[in-house]
Amino acid sequence: MKGQPIGIFDSGVGGLTVAHAIKQILPAESLIYFGDTAHLPYGDKSEESIRFYSGKITEFLLGHNAKVVLIACNSASASAFEFLKKEFGDKTILLDVIDPVVDYIGTRHFSKIGVIGTKRTISSGTYELKVNAISPGTSIVSLPTPLFVPMIEEGFIFDDISNAIIRTYLSNDSLAGIQALILGCTHYPIIRNQISKFFNFNIEVVDSGRIVSVILRDILEKNDLLNDSGIVKDQFFVSDYTYYFEKIARTFFEGEINLSKADIWN
Numbered sequence: 001m002k003g004q005p006i007g008i009f010d011s012g013v014g015g016l017t018v019a020h021a022i023k024q025i026l027p028a029e030s031l032i033y034f035g036d037t038a039h040l041p042y043g044d045k046s047e048e049s050i051r052f053y054s055g056k057i058t059e060f061l062l063g064h065n066a067k068v069v070l071i072a073c074n075s076a077s078a079s080a081f082e083f084l085k086k087e088f089g090d091k092t093i094l095l096d097v098i099d100p101v102v103d104y105i106g107t108r109h110f111s112k113i114g115v116i117g118t119k120r121t122i123s124s125g126t127y128e129l130k131v132n133a134i135s136p137g138t139s140i141v142s143l144p145t146p147l148f149v150p151m152i153e154e155g156f157i158f159d160d161i162s163n164a165i166i167r168t169y170l171s172n173d174s175l176a177g178i179q180a181l182i183l184g185c186t187h188y189p190i191i192r193n194q195i196s197k198f199f200n201f202n203i204e205v206v207d208s209g210r211i212v213s214v215i216l217r218d219i220l221e222k223n224d225l226l227n228d229s230g231i232v233k234d235q236f237f238v239s240d241y242t243y244y245f246e247k248i249a250r251t252f253f254e255g256e257i258n259l260s261k262a263d264i265w266n
């Protein structure tokens with residue numbers, strides 16, 4: 001069991017920012033990653049569809065011996081985490097990317113924070129609900145920023161187009177006076193520096209990668225599941241392969257990646 005891989009999934013390549021963070025904290029672990037590129041973006045999909053896709057992907061990861069399953073997608077964490085716990089909670093340890101971030105916010109005692117994410121994540125109200133429950137003294141404003149995902153996927157990151165989109169979204173009056181901004185989408189760490197710069201580096205920009213990786217390390221330790229075999233093998237699957245996905249996957253993971261196509265819907 002200890003030598004089995006950590007299962008991770010996202011709608012596409014965004015979750016590779018989390019996979020990268022896991023590699024920094026847990027270099028001795030093997031990963032099995034699934035990016036549902038055939039159904040990207042999840043941020044515009046119904047809860048019902050996201051639950052269906054997430055269930056199939058979890059079955060795939062468990063079929064490939066994943067010792068834990070991490071939902072490295074906020075849209076799926078908001079829409080499918082409870083469903084997956086009911087369906088698979090007796091078979092594996094499941095983690096999402098929202099609860100660890102909310103727990104972290106609880107330790108910081110901010111008076112006002114913001115969260116940005118896909119339409120699905122923001123309209124679910126999950127961050128507000130969970131932050132209000134854990135940190136009643138923290139007011140939270142949320143803003144959907146749906147253009148960020150296609151912008152990043154298309155490689156508009158350090159240019160006039162991305163700067164204009166970032167400025168337009170983040171100038172929203174509702175974000176005035178925030179002390180921290182949660183990046184409620186696993187694609188957004190790619191533009192983390194530009195976001196920090198927009199706020200003149202005066203606020204804390206919170207992304208889930210490192211926070212979730214530390215929680216994951218604790219869970220593996222507690223359950224005696226840390227890989228001590230000395231063998232590390234990472235596997236990356238997508239539901240629709242293009243060379244472009246592979247190229248952008250390398251940017252997100254910050255390392256060499258070969259993607260394999262897996263047809264899991266039939």
Ligand code: DGL
Nearest residue numbers: 011014042043074075186
């Ligand atoms: N990476 C996904 C998330 O964290 C967003 C991308 C999508 O909409 O599919 O929500």
